[in-house]
Amino acid sequence: MAHFRINGQQPLDGEISVNGAKNAALKFIAASLMFDGPVTLTNVPNIEDVRRMLSIIAELGATVAYEPEKNYVRIDPCTVTNFEITEEMAKKIRTSIMLVGPLLWRFGKACIGYPGGCVIGRRPIDLYLKGYQRFGAELRVDGDTFEFVAPELHGMTFIFPVISVVATETFMLMASRVSGTTVLKNAAQEPEIDDLIDFLNEGGARISRNGSIITIVGVATLSQSKPYTIAPDKIEAATYAVLGIASGGDVTVSSIPEHFIKSFNETLIKIGAGVEDKGNGAWRYFHQPMIATDIETGPYPEFVTDWQPLMAVLLTQAKGVSTIHERIFENRFSYMEELRKLGAKISYIEKDIPDPDTHYHFNFDPEKEYQQTIQIQGMHKLHGAVLNVSDLRAGATLAIAALISKGQSYIHGIHHLQRGYEHFVEKVKALGGDIQEL
């Protein structure tokens, strides 16, 4: 199996241009099936998850022209004939669940196996099942297969009991073509949501967002008049920012709007890391002495869960004891044991008794025990080790950790990282990192 060999402790310097957001591109691919004609997307990241999502819609019959090196894709949804997402297709990627919406709208029926995705928690699909039924679909569950029949779809009101990014997006794109008005309350507010709204509205949809309330009036046609450029990736931006700071280097990340990474930058400034706004969406990140802090993840615009593994590496180099409290997923510390192999002093806090007044964002069960908080003792020198990656962001985290460690590291399971990072090895090398894919 492919793996990375990394020789650490080179300060990384230079400029990185961030690619289009994975977590936007995947939804645009699903949304393209709601259009009446071909859709062209640019700034599509050249990553495994995009290939997986495109392969699923191609199996459904869509005509797909993908030029990964040009970050270009053209999708013609008019050739879709298949309404069945088999278990094998669904397991490829969690966003396969979004495709039920377009299939229901096109055929009045759809079928899907249980979707896959990173193992960072239970990853339930109850919200999707409820939402599809609220749009008017009937559901039949046969083992791990979900069959929907929709004689007629209509708008609905949905109050999210737990904020969900992909479920918000799924209901938005579906609502844009069903009769009547849909109102989504306590909806997600990520920049990727606004990007999807802009994309659909450019095609003729009628969607407006007011804070956490999204209103969608169904329209009779959706058609694209010019290619749509996907907005940049706020998680990739944070990855290279952390790499620059933690390695003792100086990295400028270009083309990322301020509000995409506001709470991330604020946290960096709080711990003393170097952050400079160079204007026009360019941000310079550089090393300065850092102090410990306490971080809690939350839905955007709070500090998002995807940034916490990256921050954990940075906090190994900050003076004092830091804590990270994860509130979105139940199992997002898989990287912890691996960081310990490098010499990091990092552990679950001994008494992690959840506060019943804390608003948990996963379906919190007060009867169950959770370990949601880690503590990191800073300023320990890290050394090379053999590491195993078990999810996408853990992959980037461990690569950064190896890059700041003394000596050689080997990282296995890099296919997880390649699901979401375009040309990771080339970009790190361009900044001066010693990394090889073997």
Ligand code: EPU
């Ligand atoms: N949830 C439910 N029921 C559902 C769906 C979600 O209880 O039916 C819960 C989840 O268990 C979780 C919470 O809701 O506790 C929030 O999960 P959400 O649905 O928002 O996650 P997601 O939409 O599946 C997206 C990103 C993740 C990112 C989260 C942040 C995509 C493709 N994925 O996942 O990105 O961490 O939002 O909320 O947009 C990544 O890029 O590495 C990644 C995992």
